[in-house]
Amino acid sequence: MIDWKLAGTVARGVANLQPAGDPEPYQQLGPYAEEAVRLVSEYTGLSADGVPAAEPVDRPGWIDANLASLALVLEPAVDKLGANAGPLRVLAGGVLAVEAGAVSGFLAGRVLGQYEFPVLEPDRPARLLFVAPNLAQAAKTLDTPADQLLRWVALHELTHALQFGGVPWLRPHLEGLLRGILSSLELDPRAMLRVPDVTDLRKLLDRVREEGLAVVAIGAGRREALDRVQAFMAVLEGYAEHVMDAVGATVLDDLPGLRAALGRRRHDRSGLLKLLDKLLGMDLKLRQYEQGKAFCDGVVERAGIEGLNRVWASPENLPSVAELDDPAGWLARTEPPQLRKSA
Numbered sequence: 001m002i003d004w005k006l007a008g009t010v011a012r013g014v015a016n017l018q019p020a021g022d023p024e025p026y027q028q029l030g031p032y033a034e035e036a037v038r039l040v041s042e043y044t045g046l047s048a049d050g051v052p053a054a055e056p057v058d059r060p061g062w063i064d065a066n067l068a069s070l071a072l073v074l075e076p077a078v079d080k081l082g083a084n085a086g087p088l089r090v091l092a093g094g095v096l097a098v099e100a101g102a103v104s105g106f107l108a109g110r111v112l113g114q115y116e117f118p119v120l121e122p123d124r125p126a127r128l129l130f131v132a133p134n135l136a137q138a139a140k141t142l143d144t145p146a147d148q149l150l151r152w153v154a155l156h157e158l159t160h161a162l163q164f165g166g167v168p169w170l171r172p173h174l175e176g177l178l179r180g181i182l183s184s185l186e187l188d189p190r191a192m193l194r195v196p197d198v199t200d201l202r203k204l205l206d207r208v209r210e211e212g213l214a215v216v217a218i219g220a221g222r223r224e225a226l227d228r229v230q231a232f233m234a235v236l237e238g239y240a241e242h243v244m245d246a247v248g249a250t251v252l253d254d255l256p257g258l259r260a261a262l263g264r265r266r267h268d269r270s271g272l273l274k275l276l277d278k279l280l281g282m283d284l285k286l287r288q289y290e291q292g293k294a295f296c297d298g299v300v301e302r303a304g305i306e307g308l309n310r311v312w313a314s315p316e317n318l319p320s321v322a323e324l325d326d327p328a329g330w331l332a333r334t335e336p337p338q339l340r341k342s343a
Contacts, residue, residue, distance in 0.1 A: 002071070003094060003102070004097065006097045007070075007097040008064070008092070008100065010101025010111065011100075011104040012059070012105065014102055014262065015059045015060075015063065015102075015108040015109050017105075017109075018109030018110075019103075020133035020134065021135070021136025021137035021138075021140050022133075023056065023058065023133045025201050026135045029154070030054060030291065032054070032147075032150045032154040033053075036151070036159075037158050039107045039155070039164060039251065040155065040159050041269075045306075046162040046166040046309075047308065048161065049165070051128065051165055052115075054128045057129050057132065058131070058133060059128070059133060062114070064250075065116050066107070066108070066116075067101075068106070069116065069117075069118050070100050075176065077231060112153050113130045113135075114129045114131075115127075115128055118173065119174055119175060122172050122174075126164065130150075132167065135149060135153065138262075140263065148254075151248070152252065155240075155247055156241070156243075156244050157241065158213075159243045160236065163240075163312070166312075169314070173315050174232065177232060178229065190343055227320075231318065231323075233290060233292075234291055234295070235311055235319060236298070237289040238291070238293040238295055239292070239308070240291065241292070241296070242293055242308075251305040294324075295319065295325075295327050302331060303331055310331075
């Protein structure tokens with residue numbers, strides 16, 4: 001069993017180490033969310049019966065939501081340790097609590113907005129969270145007016161709301177991908193706590209530096225499944241990034257300047273934050289999101305937003321990791337039969 005109270009305490013302590021701004025200017029979110037839904041729907045053609053109301057939250061509020069979602073994923077993994085693991089099961093649960101708390105606390109100081117839902121329970125309602133103190137700190141650091149930053153973040157998060165709200169198979173598909181990884185995990189508490197010899201430790205550190213701790217923890221046997229999840233996430237984020245550029249040009253005073261500033265925010269980290277990014281696999285995720293945007297931009301260049309919207313036709317139309325670098329090849333593979341006959 002994971003001690004989620006301990007995880008919450010750790011998360012709040014880590015979050016409090018990071019600077020925060022005045023949340024007051026970021027409490028009235030309704031007009032920005034409504035504008036974003038209208039603009040994104042007009043450009044993409046995506047629509048949903050309803051999207052969650054935009055909620056301003058503080059860091060503890062975001063941590064609570066994040067840990068509740070994590071619990072649904074991690075508790076089954078801990079259960080696989082088995083009742084016979086004895087004290088090691090308790091110790092492993094404590095280690096996971098500290099790790100989950102540290103990761104959540106680190107992210108709680110960085111996240112600006114999030115379309116949040118329990119991944120393993122696709123029928124439960126989603127929430128649309130805007131982390132007010134982080135928005136305030138980002139606006140101060142980037143020297144960006146509050147309304148401009150809110151428009152930018154709203155466009156991104158409402159694109160996700162329309163993706164998941166307008167494409168019925170997305171949430172069940174993501175659930176299936178994650179359950180596939182979790183079902184194959186073989187957790188051995190003794191192996192988790194075993195100290196390797198110097199040679200093994202050097203190899204492990206080399207792998208962590210190259211691939212990130214998240215990838216190493218999954219294990220080589222599940223790398224293919226992890227690739228499918230990461231390609232899926234890259235498309236989701238890349239689509240949102242493309243939409244932000246396409247739509248943002250109509251409502252943002254300085255779109256290139258804002259994108260450049262937020263790009264620097266993603267890349268310009270202290271030595272410690274860069275190390276954490278690498279250990280958590282966030283550096284890898286950032287590269288894949290950039291790859292996802294390049295893929296989406298490339299598809300729209302060749303076939304317009306209608307061509308890109310083929311990704312929402314079925315799970316089989318999602319690009320592989322290799323296809324993320326080959327938008328023309330993906331378009332050829334997903335071309336509707338009637339278009340092939342007429343070509």
